[in-house]
Every structure is written in structure tokens, then in C-alpha cells.
Amino acid sequence: AAETELYGGASPRVIPFTDVRDAGALLQRAGLALPVADVETVTVRYDSLFGLMADLRAMGETSALIDRSRRPGTRKLFARVAEIY
Known part of the structure; x- marks a missing residue:
């Protein structure tokens, strides 16, 4: 929403x-032949946007597109x- 407000469109970030x-x-x-996949849901909460951004960067989940x-x-x-946020 913020990027759309400021720039008129949004770019994928993750x-x-x-x-x-x-x-x-x-x-x-x-x-x-027989792949096995499992799902585990982990809920993580952040007090601020910047903590979330730091974790995404540490996991290599930003700007890869x-x-x-x-x-x-x-x-x-x-x-x-x-x-x-």
C-alpha cells in the first residue's frame, strides 16, 4: 500500500x-519417484517492521526476483x- 501511494505501483519484495x-x-x-513433503506452521510476531526486515534479509528472502x-x-x-505495519 505504501509503495502504491508513493510511486503509483508496487514491486515484489519477497x-x-x-x-x-x-x-x-x-x-x-x-x-x-515418491517425493515426501511436510508442512509446519510457525507463527512469528515482530514489534517493528525493521525486525521483520532484518530476519527476511538474514534468510536471503529479499530482492531475489x-x-x-x-x-x-x-x-x-x-x-x-x-x-x-
Whole structure:
């Protein structure tokens, strides 16, 4: 929402999530005979946007997409995102 407000559009910032069934089907298409997949839900809460961003960076989950915007986030953008968060 903040990026749309400021720039008129949004750029993907994290890798899209994959459904476990779709991941299993892809493994079968890749030649694995009987792939097994499991799901575990872990709920994590953050007091601030910046703690969330630090964890995403540490996991390598940011800016990996080819179609992402090359424009770096501005202070104004992150201030607005923090307000919304």
C-alpha cells in the first residue's frame, strides 16, 4: 500500500510462497519417484517492521526476483510502511 501511494505501483519484495502440493508435483516432474513433503506452521510476531526486515534479509528472502524494482527504498517509503505495519 505504501509503495502504491508513493510511486503509483508496487514491486515484489519477497519470493512468492509455494503450496506444498505444487512443490511435490514439481519434484515428481523433475524425476523424483515418491517425493515426501511436510508442512509446519510457525507463527512469528515482530514489534517493528525493521525486525521483520532484518530476519527476511538474514534468510536471503529479499530482492531475489528478476522482475523486482531496482529503485532502492527511500526513508519516506520505509517510514510509511512502518506506519501501516
